[in-house]
Amino acid sequence: MKDKITQIFTKIWERIPQRIKDVLVKFYTNKKIFWPVTIAFSLIFFIILLGLLFGNKTRPISEIKNTPSATPAFQLPDSSSKDPNSDPLQDLKKKINDFDVKQSRLTPPTINFDIQF
Amino acid sequence: MWQVILSFLISTSFAQGFDSNKAYQDYQFSLETYTQSNSDFQKTRDFYLANKTLTLKEDTRKKLLAMLKARDQLESVYLTALRIKLLETHGQTDKIDSEIEWYKNHLMNYKDDDVVENLFAKSSEVGERYKTNTSKVSYEALFLISLGEEIELRQSHEAIYTQLKALVKDKDFFNRWFTDIDLVIQTLKQNEELAKTQIDKSYDDASETLNSSVASLNQLNKFLTEVNTSIKNQQ
Numbered sequence: 001m002k003d004k005i006t007q008i009f010t011k012i013w014e015r016i017p018q019r020i021k022d023v024l025v026k027f028y029t030n031k032k033i034f035w036p037v038t039i040a041f042s043l044i045f046f047i048i049l050l051g052l053l054f055g056n057k058t059r060p061i062s063e064i065k066n067t068p069s070a071t072p073a074f075q076l077p078d079s080s081s082k083d084p085n086s087d088p089l090q091d092l093k094k095k096i097n098d099f100d101v102k103q104s105r106l107t108p109p110t111i112n113f114d115i116q117f
Numbered sequence: 118m119w120q121v122i123l124s125f126l127i128s129t130s131f132a133q134g135f136d137s138n139k140a141y142q143d144y145q146f147s148l149e150t151y152t153q154s155n156s157d158f159q160k161t162r163d164f165y166l167a168n169k170t171l172t173l174k175e176d177t178r179k180k181l182l183a184m185l186k187a188r189d190q191l192e193s194v195y196l197t198a199l200r201i202k203l204l205e206t207h208g209q210t211d212k213i214d215s216e217i218e219w220y221k222n223h224l225m226n227y228k229d230d231d232v233v234e235n236l237f238a239k240s241s242e243v244g245e246r247y248k249t250n251t252s253k254v255s256y257e258a259l260f261l262i263s264l265g266e267e268i269e270l271r272q273s274h275e276a277i278y279t280q281l282k283a284l285v286k287d288k289d290f291f292n293r294w295f296t297d298i299d300l301v302i303q304t305l306k307q308n309e310e311l312a313k314t315q316i317d318k319s320y321d322d323a324s325e326t327l328n329s330s331v332a333s334l335n336q337l338n339k340f341l342t343e344v345n346t347s348i349k350n351q352q
Contacts, residue, residue: 112184
């Protein structure tokens with residue numbers, strides 16, 4: 001069994017390019033860096049694993065509350081809007097303010113008719 | 118090439134539901150294309166005028182052809198944007214339809230091997246058409262779009278006014294208010310009729326009349342809000 005595992009790892013090791021092998025060997029030989037890095041990554045991995053295994057799977061759902069808005073003075077009976085807080089007169093006032101008599105967006109483009117040469 | 122791209126964009130837009138916003142985007146795209154081709158033409162022409170060689174003359178001819186095509190395309194797309202907006206505001210599109218048709222047909226007349234003199238002549242046709250028809254039709258369309266929007270605003274207020282009148286209990290108290298409201302509505306209707314007669318002579322006058330209606334619409338809105346609040350208080 002041990003031989004089989006060694007064989008697999010040897011095969012993988014052989015497939016790794018020489019440049020990466022050199023870096024890995026250099027990393028392993030420098031024990032002052034190797035152990036702290038390995039321990040730190042192991043801890044992170046271990047914490048993630050614990051979190052996945054024993055973590056609370058149900059997320060707390062925060063209650064969504066609408067921003068309180070001023071109620072209209074009077075709700076018209078045949079109001080086309082389904083929003084109970086909408087005021088048709090306020091909506092129309094906004095439309096009046098947005099009303100652009102000159103239709104600025106659509107003014108005719110400036111055309112060049114001077115083409116002689 | 119750009120015409121193929123534009124045609125593709127237009128056909129895609131139709132497939133997705135062509136509205137005034139999409140038509141406006143197409144117009145912006147055509148405007149950019151035209152501005153670029155006009156700028157290219159101007160630069161090449163200046164270069165040619167400074168150094169009159171046959172090669173530069175040919176370059177200028179090609180740039181001119183591209184610019185003229187882009188110009189016809191721009192007019193056609195611009196008028197289409199007006200047409201869509203007119204349809205949305207329930208305006209008549211007969212005049213604008215014939216203009217679009219004219220520019221589409223004129224665009225087909227350009228040939229890749231057109232000599233400079235032919236291009237000048239074809240450009241003059243557009244210049245003449247623009248002066249006699251296109252400019253007038255465009256401004257008339259702009260007016261009709263605004264008129265349609267104004268009428269829609271007035272009618273929406275009138276619908277609310279009818280509902281409020283039905284809710285009133287103290288008729289004597291509110292009757293004096295209603296007289297003032299009726300007067301504002303009357304003013305708005307008179308302005309609409311006046312503007313309709315003015316558009317044949319001057320776009321500016323017709324536009325000014327419609328502009329004065331904005332103040333009346335604001336007043337109408339204010340009056341109805343006041344009636345609305347009073348009814349609520351009386352309940």
